[in-house]
Every structure is written in C-alpha cells, then in structure tokens.
Amino acid sequence: MSESKYREWILDTIDSLRSRKARPDLERICRMVRRRHGSEPDRTCAELEKLIQEQTVLKVNYKGSISYRNAAKVQRRSRKKDDVSLTAAAARRSAAVEEASHSDLSNGDSAFGAADPDEEDLEGETSMTMDTDSNPDEEGVEETRDGQNGPSPGHAREDTPVRAVSAPCSPSGARPAPVPGPGPNCSSGSTLDCASSQKAGGRPNSLPPSSPRALPHNDWAYDSAVSPVERQHPGMQRDKAVDTKPVVHSRASSPCALNNVKKEDGHKAEDSSVSSDQLVPESAARLQDEVKNVSDGRPQTLSVPSDNCTFKKIDVSYTASEESLLNGDKGDEILVKKENMHQNLLQWSVADVASYFSAAGFPEQAVAFRTQEIDGKSLLLMQRSDVLTGLSIRLGPALKIYERHVKVLQRTHFLECDDI
DNA sequence: GCATGCGCACAAT
DNA sequence: ATTGTGCGCATGC
Numbered sequence: 001m002s003e004s005k006y007r008e009w010i011l012d013t014i015d016s017l018r019s020r021k022a023r024p025d026l027e028r029i030c031r032m033v034r035r036r037h038g039s040e041p042d043r044t045c046a047e048l049e050k051l052i053q054e055q056t057v058l059k060v061n062y063k064g065s066i067s068y069r070n071a072a073k074v075q076r077r078s079r080k081k082d083d084v085s086l087t088a089a090a091a092r093r094s095a096a097v098e099e100a101s102h103s104d105l106s107n108g109d110s111a112f113g114a115a116d117p118d119e120e121d122l123e124g125e126t127s128m129t130m131d132t133d134s135n136p137d138e139e140g141v142e143e144t145r146d147g148q149n150g151p152s153p154g155h156a157r158e159d160t161p162v163r164a165v166s167a168p169c170s171p172s173g174a175r176p177a178p179v180p181g182p183g184p185n186c187s188s189g190s191t192l193d194c195a196s197s198q199k200a201g202g203r204p205n206s207l208p209p210s211s212p213r214a215l216p217h218n219d220w221a222y223d224s225a226v227s228p229v230e231r232q233h234p235g236m237q238r239d240k241a242v243d244t245k246p247v248v249h250s251r252a253s254s255p256c257a258l259n260n261v262k263k264e265d266g267h268k269a270e271d272s273s274v275s276s277d278q279l280v281p282e283s284a285a286r287l288q289d290e291v292k293n294v295s296d297g298r299p300q301t302l303s304v305p306s307d308n309c310t311f312k313k314i315d316v317s318y319t320a321s322e323e324s325l326l327n328g329d330k331g332d333e334i335l336v337k338k339e340n341m342h343q344n345l346l347q348w349s350v351a352d353v354a355s356y357f358s359a360a361g362f363p364e365q366a367v368a369f370r371t372q373e374i375d376g377k378s379l380l381l382m383q384r385s386d387v388l389t390g391l392s393i394r395l396g397p398a399l400k401i402y403e404r405h406v407k408v409l410q411r412t413h414f415l416e417c418d419d420i
Numbered sequence: 421g422c423a424t425g426c427g428c429a430c431a432a433t
Numbered sequence: 434a435t436t437g438t439g440c441g442c443a444t445g446c
Contacts, residue, residue, distance in 0.1 A: 020424060023439050
C-alpha cells in the first residue's frame with residue numbers, strides 16, 4: 001500500500017518538477033514529497049530507491065548531475081529511429097528486456113545512466129576504485145558496465161571524465177561535490193552517507209544497495225542505456241570499444257546479495273553481451289534501435305528479480321523472435337532454462353512481475369500488473385483474455401506482453417514441470 | 421525563505 | 434532541425 005502511494009507521490013513529484021522546469025533531483029523530490037504529503041525524506045529516498053529498482057523511476061545522469069525520470073514517460077520518447085531492424089531490434093529488445101530485468105541487480109542501486117553519451121566513462125567515473133577489479137565478472141557480468149564496451153576490459157574509461165555516480169540515495173548527494181546544504185532531509189543519514197561515499201569513491205561497504213562496485217552501474221543505467229546497449233550487441237559500437245570481450249565487469253551488485261547469486265552462470269561470457277540489457281526500460285527502448293544488430297538468436301541471459309534482493313537468472317535463447325512474433329515477424333521458440341525459471345516464476349512477487357514488465361519495456365503496463373497484484377503464480381494462471389482485457393491496458397502492448405512474455409513464461413514453466 | 425513559473429541556452433536525437 | 438532538460442532569474446506567498 002504505502003508503496004503504491006509513494007509511487008504515486010514520487011512520480012507525481014517528478015512530473016511536477018519537470019513541468020516547472022526544475023531538475024527532479026533527490027533533494028527536490030524529497031522536499032516536495034515532504035511538503036505535500038508529510039513524508040520523511042528518508043522514507044522518500046527509500047521508496048524512490050525501490051522505484052528505481054523496479055524501474056518505475058529512472059535515475060539518470062544528465063548534464064553532470066543526477067536526475068530522476070518517470071520511466072513511463074521517458075521510455076516513449078527515447079526511441080529514436082525505428083527503422084529497420086525493427087525486427088531485429090525488436091528481438092533484441094525483448095532480449096534486452098529480459099535482461100533488463102536483471103538490471104535490477106545493478107540497478108539496484110540506481111540506474112543511472114549516465115546520460116552521457118559515453119558511458120564508458122562510467123567505469124571510470126566513479127572513480128571508485130572500482131570495481132573493476134572486483135571481479136568483473138562474476139556475474140555481474142552481465143551488465144557490467146558497459147563500459148565494457150569499452151574497449152578493453154580494463155581500460156575503457158579513458159574518455160570520460162569522471163562523473164558522479166550517485167548512490168542510490170543521496171539526496172543532493174548525487175552530486176559528487178559535497179553540496180553544502182543539501183538536502184532537506186535526506187541528508188539525514190543515508191543521504192549523507194551516500195553522498196560522501198560517492199565522492200570518496202568508496203562507499204562504505206555497508207551500503208547495501210550498491211556496493212562500491214555498483215557505482216559503475218549507476219551510470220549507465222539509465223539512459224545511458226548505452227551501456228546496456230552496447231553490450232548487447234557487441235557489434236555496435238565497436239569503435240570504441242572493442243567488442244565485448246571478456247571485459248571486466250564489475251557489476252555492481254545488487255543491493256542485496258548479488259554477489260552470491262551472481263556467479264551462477266557459467267555462461268556469462270556469452271552473456272556478457274547479452275546481459276547487458278538489463279537496463280532500464282528506456283534503455284531497452286533504445287536497445288531496440290541500437291541493438292538491432294545483434295545477432296538474432298543468441299541465447300541470452302536474463303536475470304529476473306526474485307525477491308527483493310535475489311535475482312535469478314534465466315537463460316533464454318530465442319531466436320529471432322519472440323518479439324518478432326508480435327511485431328509480426330516470425331515466431332520462434334524460446335527456450336528457457338528451466339531450471340531456475342520455474343522456481344523463480346513461482347517465487348516472483350508482485351514487485352518482481354512489475355519489474356519484469358517494466359524492464360521489458362512496458363513500464364506503464366507494469367503498473368497495471370502491480371495494481372492487479374499479479375505475482376508469479378497469478379501470472380502462470382493468466383489467460384490471453386486476462387491480459388488483453390483484465391488489466392485495462394491498451395491492446396497493442398497487451399498483445400505483445402501476452403505473446404512475448406506471459407505465454408513464454410508459462411510455456412517454459414509448464415514444460416519444465418513436465419520434465420520434472 | 422520557499423515554491424513556482426518560465427526564458428533561453430544547451431544537450432540529445 | 435526538433436525536442437527535452439534544467440539553470441538562473443523573476444515573481445508571489
């Protein structure tokens with residue numbers, strides 16, 4: 001409950017700030033929510049974090065500072081060209097989507113992408129010492145910062161200056177610089193920490209949300225989807241980067257326990273390309289475009305958020321396209337690695353489901369799933385008509401959601417059951 | 421002091 | 434070229 005209430009408040013606040021032409025940053029958001037609803041900044045920060053994780057809100061680095069976006073709105077516009085590659089794009093997108101979900105991981109903290117063009121920076125940016133070392137890969141891989149794209153694994157960062165990464169929460173903190181009088185409330189505890197940590201570069205380990213490593217993610221996260229994108233298809237930007245190589249990914253961990261989780265896949269290697277997507281929806285959107293190149297049918301890994309902290313990954317290989325289906329292309333099949341999936345699906349909470357669809361590029365519709373309290377079990381029980389008419393969402397997206405995601409998830413789940 | 425409105429330069433497409 | 438973003442300043446409370 002409160003959550004939905006906060007979601008509404010926060011999104012409304014972001015919209016409000018935007019309409020006023022004021023940067024929707026943590027400080028302003030906290031202040032406005034407090035003023036309008038009496039909520040404490042800390043709480044607002046926490047709720048905002050959640051929204052970021054579920055990608056209802058996108059944390060972006062725009063013009064050097066952190067801003068928050070209403071994912072539902074952002075997404076649309078971002079898509080640039082659709083052209084060609086629709087198919088491919090689409091396909092990828094879906095892929096992306098999925099992955100996106102896993103972005104959560106990283107996002108966990110925030111998704112923040114650097115709005116900047118280069119994400120690569122990110123890595124550097126944070127300056128943290130980064131993660132790079134942290135192991136890259138472990139799982140994190142997936143996203144790894146896209147930086148990866150970066151050229152070489154280690155280096156990518158060259159260009160970029162450092163950008164501030166923000167912690168998930170710092171109110172004003174986002175900015176590297178210590179803001180003098182920051183935040184209203186947020187400043188209160190967490191905020192400060194975050195802020196300080198940021199600048200310091202090191203975040204206290206304690207910070208759950210993002211471990212130090214997380215930082216990098218942040219940047220990319222949002223829009224920058226870039227990163228994700230890049231990773232997605234290695235091919236893309238090779239210019240700068242080389243393909244994805246086994247780059248180092250230091251991914252951030254999700255707040256919770258990514259680390260542990262991460263490792264699971266051995267695949268990551270491949271994944272690397274794949275995973276990238278995890279980003280934000282928006283990213284996803286872009287992905288579509290950009291990504292197009294990606295090879296169509298490669299297996300991808302998604303991570304699905306399971307409970308709050310845990311994320312599970314699922315490998316899906318789909319050929320060109322599920323999406324395509326929707327889009328009209330051809331159909332293909334999707335394989336999912338059941339192992340995790342099935343369990344996961346049953347364990348998905350309402351938030352996980354919403355997060356999944358949000359990451360899949362349907363943030364607005366994700367809200368409908370949340371409103372209807374659709375969790376993993378409910379999702380398995382949904383019929384076509386439920387999706388098309390029971391959620392009160394537009395037919396177009398509803399069809400895509402059903403064909404591309406619901407059906408696929410159900411099929412996978414039941415196939416798995418059969419095996420078992 | 422604080423919230424809001426908005427022109428305009430800049431960034432992203 | 435178009436459109437989104439948000440700084441910086443003006444205004445109102």
